[in-house]
Amino acid sequence: MIRLGYPCENLTLKASTNHTLRLARLTPEALRPKVEANLADLERILRWNSEVGFGLFRIGQHLIPFASHPQFPYPWAEVHGEALRALGALARSLGQRLSFHPGQYVNPGSPDPRVVERSLAELRYTALALDLLGAEEGVIVLHLGGVYGDRKGALRRFVENLEGERGILRYLALENDERLWTVEEVLLAAEALGVGVVVDTLHHALNPGRLSLEEALRLAFPTWRGRPKVHLSSQAKGRRPGAHAEGVDPEDFGRLLEALPAPTDLMVEAKGKERAALPLLKALRPRAGARP
Numbered sequence: 001m002i003r004l005g006y007p008c009e010n011l012t013l014k015a016s017t018n019h020t021l022r023l024a025r026l027t028p029e030a031l032r033p034k035v036e037a038n039l040a041d042l043e044r045i046l047r048w049n050s051e052v053g054f055g056l057f058r059i060g061q062h063l064i065p066f067a068s069h070p071q072f073p074y075p076w077a078e079v080h081g082e083a084l085r086a087l088g089a090l091a092r093s094l095g096q097r098l099s100f101h102p103g104q105y106v107n108p109g110s111p112d113p114r115v116v117e118r119s120l121a122e123l124r125y126t127a128l129a130l131d132l133l134g135a136e137e138g139v140i141v142l143h144l145g146g147v148y149g150d151r152k153g154a155l156r157r158f159v160e161n162l163e164g165e166r167g168i169l170r171y172l173a174l175e176n177d178e179r180l181w182t183v184e185e186v187l188l189a190a191e192a193l194g195v196g197v198v199v200d201t202l203h204h205a206l207n208p209g210r211l212s213l214e215e216a217l218r219l220a221f222p223t224w225r226g227r228p229k230v231h232l233s234s235q236a237k238g239r240r241p242g243a244h245a246e247g248v249d250p251e252d253f254g255r256l257l258e259a260l261p262a263p264t265d266l267m268v269e270a271k272g273k274e275r276a277a278l279p280l281l282k283a284l285r286p287r288a289g290a291r292p
Contacts, residue, residue, distance in 0.1 A: 002284055003097065003227075003265045005049075005056020006277045013048055015041035018060030026066055028074045035076060038063050039083050043090065050094035053281050054274070056229075056265050057091075058099045061122075063129060068121035081132050088133030097265060099139040099229070100126045107145030109158030116161050120168075127167045137226055140171040141198050144181045144189060155185070159192045173198050173229060176216075178242035182209030183216040187223070196224040200231040200269075201256055206241050214259040221262055232256055232280075233269040244269055247276040253283070 009016040019037040021030055042059065049057055064076045077084075091098055106119045123140065130138035147154045162168065173196040176183045183199055190197045197220040204216055211219070221228045234249040235241070248270050256266075270276030 001263050003055030004277050004281050005054050006268050006273045007058035008060040010045045011273050013044055015044045017042050018062040020062040020065040031074045034065055046091055046096050056097045067125040084132040097137045098135045101141040108161040109145045109154045123168045130171050138171050139173050141173050141175050143175055143177050147180055175200050176203050178203040178206040184209045190223050198229050202233045218261050227265050229265045231267050231269050244271055246271045
């Protein structure tokens with residue numbers, strides 16, 4: 001069985017988990033309504049997903065805006081902890097797997113200690129959010145970041161700066177990218193840290209290294225203790241390589257289905273969000289009980 005999901009917002013509901021504000025307005029009075037809006041919309045999305053048939057949702061990184069900022073003035077875990085625990089219980093009861101995907105600015109392999117410090121702070125905030133949600137299947141998906149002219153050094157720093165972060169590693173999974181790090185290279189860091197590898201199909205098509213998609217998936221799946229995750233998207237025509245299209249090309253979806261070695265959780269990273277994922281959900285239903 002394949003479970004499908006999409007990231008951050010639901011266009012049908014006009015609901016988002018990324019309501020935020022400007023850093024200049026970072027006060028408890030301004031933060032609280034933004035967090036409450038994100039949590040309320042998360043509940044709406046989880047209930048809708050369950051009714052429609054989606055089993056995954058990626059929460060926006062701004063669920064708690066600027067939570068990792070050094071001047072953050074708000075005890076969010078204390079103020080919103082009860083609401084987060086209730087949402088986590090709801091997600092579990094509805095069979096919804098939750099995840100986060102910190103942005104490119106989160107780079108534990110950076111040679112700049114300030115970047116590393118900020119990156120770890122963002123990852124610790126994300127892990128705490130999943131802790132409060134009680135998300136046993138929760139995932140924090142992260143790219144390896146830059147190479148800085150020294151690929152081996154960047155990989156070594158990445159591992160060294162994360163290997164003592166047990167709270168983060170509990171959820172961490174590493175993803176290949178379209179320019180710098182292939183699945184084969186990501187596997188080196190993931191194996192050193194004992195975390196899973198997310199194969200992104202578009203990134204792999206643009207930066208495959210020595211592996212076919214089938215080989216990449218076959219190597220990545222055993223790194224997971226639970227159900228593996230895969231990212232699916234299609235190239236936007238006329239845009240830079242790696243830019244996501246509004247929907248998913250049926251050929252890209254079919255190619256992935258043929259390559260999968262086992263059931264998986266599939267995050268549809270299309271600009272169309274749930275609208276792009278719905279046709280795939282419908283296409284999978286006749287396949288129930290068949291090969292994933």
